[in-house]
Amino acid sequence: MPRFHPGIEHLASGQRGSLDRAPKILRIFQSMFSHDSNGGVASFPIVALEGPSGIGKSRLLDLISEDLIRADVAFDRCSNNDSGRWSAVIRDLAGAGDRPFTLALAAAAARAELREGARQLQLCDRFVVSTFVYQRFAGVPIDYLYDVNRPFLKGSTTFVLRLGSEALEERRRSRPRKSDWFKDRIGTGEEIELYDEAAAFLRTQGHDVRVVDATLDAMTLSRQLAAEIAAMVQRNSS
Numbered sequence: 001m002p003r004f005h006p007g008i009e010h011l012a013s014g015q016r017g018s019l020d021r022a023p024k025i026l027r028i029f030q031s032m033f034s035h036d037s038n039g040g041v042a043s044f045p046i047v048a049l050e051g052p053s054g055i056g057k058s059r060l061l062d063l064i065s066e067d068l069i070r071a072d073v074a075f076d077r078c079s080n081n082d083s084g085r086w087s088a089v090i091r092d093l094a095g096a097g098d099r100p101f102t103l104a105l106a107a108a109a110a111r112a113e114l115r116e117g118a119r120q121l122q123l124c125d126r127f128v129v130s131t132f133v134y135q136r137f138a139g140v141p142i143d144y145l146y147d148v149n150r151p152f153l154k155g156s157t158t159f160v161l162r163l164g165s166e167a168l169e170e171r172r173r174s175r176p177r178k179s180d181w182f183k184d185r186i187g188t189g190e191e192i193e194l195y196d197e198a199a200a201f202l203r204t205q206g207h208d209v210r211v212v213d214a215t216l217d218a219m220t221l222s223r224q225l226a227a228e229i230a231a232m233v234q235r236n237s238s
Ligand SMILES: Cc1cn([C@H]2C[C@H](O)[C@@H](COP(=O)(O)OP(=O)(O)O)O2)c(=O)[nH]c1=O
Pocket: 052, 053, 054, 055, 057, 080, 081, 094, 103, 107, 108, 126, 127, 128, 130, 131, 134, 135, 178, 180, 182, 183
């Protein structure tokens, strides 16, 4: 039984879906990625879902998790913001705009610990791309952000969910949203634009960042993403 994020173990016995037909993929990364070839940062793969606040990352991650469990892909769920000891620090710092470098480093520290603590594939809610949006908005230079985060991008694949302003605002209206310094200040269009720029920048640097049309319904999109992740896992194992 893989180590799952607390609370989703029960999904392992759920309905079987289309990914059933995929070959069984079990703990294959253990042997492939266990050596440290990344300057001190262990490189178990990280697959992250990114995108503006309220676009629907959590729901998609739940659905993707269900599909991956059905396909016997071993993984842990993780979250950049709600990551162990860093969670309270990050949330506290994101409540004000007065310590942008501290927050940049706290969010990067959480990523470092996710990386160094990983023992299998990590399915992550937010990862490096977020910092190129929010810390950049708060005035931290892009080169600094890249220098600090570059080691954690190796072996990571990020799907950046994208919606136009109107669709995103409508989606936000349909669900409750926590407030913080950024959410109270970044305009919807600006947040989308910063994500576009972040994705383009990281792709130019050679990182695996894929922009995904989030207008599709969650069920269809999650099936597609889970199949893509399972195929990646399979490719890396053969
Ligand atoms: C991951 C990350 C988050 N944040 C902060 C800014 C965002 O307003 C906030 C979003 O966190 P969260 O409330 O978890 O996101 P969502 O709106 O998707 O539920 O976290 C950063 O400033 N830098 C980062 O690198």
